[in-house]
Amino acid sequence: MIQIEENAVTHLKQLQQQLKQESIGLRLIAKGDPCTGIKIQMGWTATQQPDDVLFRQDGLVFLADRREWPLIKDCHITLAERQGQPGFNIQPQPANCSCSSGSCTPSQKAAGCSTTATVN
Secondary structure, three states, rough: OOOOOOHHHHHHHHHHOOOOOOOOOEEEEEEOOOEEEEEEEEEEEOOOOOOOEEEEOEEEEEEOOOOHHHOOOOEEEEEEEEEEEEEEEOOOOOOEEEEEEEEEEOOOOOOOOOOOOOOO
């Protein structure tokens, strides 16, 4: 389950009310892989794709491609700041990797693999 801090929920709801175009929710996109590091990007979307997982939490709707969902589903979203601008820190869950074999799976216990976050 996505973990999202209360102040981040409040800020996201405020942003959603200010949107000029209609949106069905926040699309989460995982870039990279657990072995080299995952960056999760987030942005408003007006469409749902056939392979999307739709997840409702705290009055918000999150969407992600079904193939990326295992890397996204346990992320932690907090309110953050970058270069004086408000944004969000999206921290993916740690991964259990056998990077030399190319086998990477999400896990609660990291085994020497890097993860990174992005502020949008």
